[in-house]
Amino acid sequence: MVKRELIIRSNSDVAEFALLKDGRLTELHKEKESSNFAVGDIMLAKVRKPVTGLNAAFVNVGYEKDAFLHYHDLGPQFATAIKFVKMATTGKTKDFSLKNFPLEKDIDKDGSINDVLKANQSILVQIVKEPISTKGPRISTEISIAGRYLVMVPFSDRVSISQKIESKDEKDRLKRLVRSIKPKGFGVIIRTVAEGKKVAELDRDLQNLFKKWTLMCKKLHNAPHPSKVLVELNRGSSILRDMFNDSFTGIHIDEETLYEQIKDYVQEIAPKKESIVKLYDNNSIPIFEHFGIERQIKTSFGRIATMKKGAYLVIEHTEALHVIDVNSGNRSNKANTQEDTALQVNLASATEVARQLRLRDMGGIIVVDFIDMANPKHRKQLFDHLTEEMKEDRAKHKILPPSKFGLVQITRQRVRPEMEIKTSEPTPTITGKEVEAPIVLIDKITADLEKLLNGPASKNDISLHIHPFIAAYLTCGVPSIRFKWFQKYKRWVKVQPRDAYRYLEYRFKNKEGKTIY
Numbered sequence: 001m002v003k004r005e006l007i008i009r010s011n012s013d014v015a016e017f018a019l020l021k022d023g024r025l026t027e028l029h030k031e032k033e034s035s036n037f038a039v040g041d042i043m044l045a046k047v048r049k050p051v052t053g054l055n056a057a058f059v060n061v062g063y064e065k066d067a068f069l070h071y072h073d074l075g076p077q078f079a080t081a082i083k084f085v086k087m088a089t090t091g092k093t094k095d096f097s098l099k100n101f102p103l104e105k106d107i108d109k110d111g112s113i114n115d116v117l118k119a120n121q122s123i124l125v126q127i128v129k130e131p132i133s134t135k136g137p138r139i140s141t142e143i144s145i146a147g148r149y150l151v152m153v154p155f156s157d158r159v160s161i162s163q164k165i166e167s168k169d170e171k172d173r174l175k176r177l178v179r180s181i182k183p184k185g186f187g188v189i190i191r192t193v194a195e196g197k198k199v200a201e202l203d204r205d206l207q208n209l210f211k212k213w214t215l216m217c218k219k220l221h222n223a224p225h226p227s228k229v230l231v232e233l234n235r236g237s238s239i240l241r242d243m244f245n246d247s248f249t250g251i252h253i254d255e256e257t258l259y260e261q262i263k264d265y266v267q268e269i270a271p272k273k274e275s276i277v278k279l280y281d282n283n284s285i286p287i288f289e290h291f292g293i294e295r296q297i298k299t300s301f302g303r304i305a306t307m308k309k310g311a312y313l314v315i316e317h318t319e320a321l322h323v324i325d326v327n328s329g330n331r332s333n334k335a336n337t338q339e340d341t342a343l344q345v346n347l348a349s350a351t352e353v354a355r356q357l358r359l360r361d362m363g364g365i366i367v368v369d370f371i372d373m374a375n376p377k378h379r380k381q382l383f384d385h386l387t388e389e390m391k392e393d394r395a396k397h398k399i400l401p402p403s404k405f406g407l408v409q410i411t412r413q414r415v416r417p418e419m420e421i422k423t424s425e426p427t428p429t430i431t432g433k434e435v436e437a438p439i440v441l442i443d444k445i446t447a448d449l450e451k452l453l454n455g456p457a458s459k460n461d462i463s464l465h466i467h468p469f470i471a472a473y474l475t476c477g478v479p480s481i482r483f484k485w486f487q488k489y490k491r492w493v494k495v496q497p498r499d500a501y502r503y504l505e506y507r508f509k510n511k512e513g514k515t516i517y
Helices: 078-090 168-181 199-220 235-243 256-269 271-276 293-300 338-360 376-392 438-453 468-475 481-489
Strands: 004-010 014-021 024-032 042-051 056-060 067-070 122-129 138-140 150-154 159-161 186-190 227-230 248-253 277-279 304-306 312-317 321-327 364-369 397-399 407-412 424-426 434-436 463-466 494-497 506-509
Touching: 004 256, 014 235, 024 293, 024 338, 067 122, 078 122, 078 199, 150 199, 159 168, 168 186, 168 199, 199 227, 235 256, 248 256, 248 271, 256 271, 256 277, 271 277, 293 304, 304 438, 312 338, 321 338, 338 364, 338 376, 376 397, 376 407, 438 463, 438 468, 438 481, 438 506, 463 468, 468 481, 468 494
Parallel strands: 004 248, 067 138, 159 186, 248 277, 321 364, 463 494
Antiparallel strands: 004 014, 014 024, 042 056, 042 122, 042 227, 056 067, 122 138, 150 186, 304 312, 312 321, 364 407, 397 407, 424 434, 463 506
């Protein structure tokens, strides 16, 4: 059974959420207390000015840069939404059920922004993309309120369903149930996790969403511009809402207040799973250290992402796109041909690429340069494997089959700034220069040692010649890294400090002093 754990580290102003799958880090999120523009937040805002050439408007939502609202993000029922907001803000309506609220005619899908919006107009908007780089938030006036199983859309009567639910009978059952319980004037999107759920659970979710809508509408009367009228769940709860399932085996939190919030939320959405929420109270070892997350962060976020058996990815970022280069490195295996080796490296790399996209929350255009394969069946196998690995990715994405040059193009929705973590540290030998953190270097050394011990030099005495600082890092502590090598490989490696070596330089030598790697 796959083991899924959510580890939450909290301090005064930042909470970090690490999702582990069988102990391997697959997602990492940060939430700052001061973050005022989270995806899903609904705000009462004021139009700054429509721009005819862009067929869009800039809207004041309280951010240093105005938010961007394109005509296509208005939604067909924009005229109805504007009318409702005007009545709610002036106090002319106290009935927020929409069952008696007359719907206006849909706006022209190819119309102009100047036909429907004017400067200083009050509008209700939802954040669909957080501020990224030099751009302000991206917003929409097509409001939706997400729940555990359903998403409620005001000013609509449409019922739609997630494409990930494959069974036609189940789709028909869910649509029939939702149509029987949904309030008039609201559309509903049925989420993937609703599959197999009973009408009572769906109805409870829908009632909670309607309650949120009502509370939000009550805030509109005499509300200042701009102001937040509905806050998206905190990141921990929203992660649980979107991805929590019966396979979760543990949720560990190191801060009591957040622990109580998460426990209450889990008790609400899945009472039987309340016991998996645990407060981590070991003060001697930080929570990310205890679960091995700190090490994975150091080794996963650099320019080079290493994999087993010597293969690695090189990840480059440009303004327009991301480029990932697949390298076999010093990989040694029992494959019969170069083509088989390329296939094995590519399949392992596809798994790591899917993980890296989620981990870093990379978005936009991603080009992956896999190792060339002449066999069309192998290219098809690689494409199918990458598609399967990307299935767990909640961000919208599209993957194109490998080109003749071995390039795979991926587009992935970007709604938040990409996760960037510094993995280099100041070098102690050269002022102003940075090098990889020791953990990253140690992982490379360990991989090389494993290769040596599995090769012709396996019976020889091996000594590691290395910079004195790294030598100390390997031999100090109980148990030391060198002792862990001894436990794993049953071989003692002599560590020889070398003052003449550069910080990242190292050599493996035999007892005659000859370099063997």
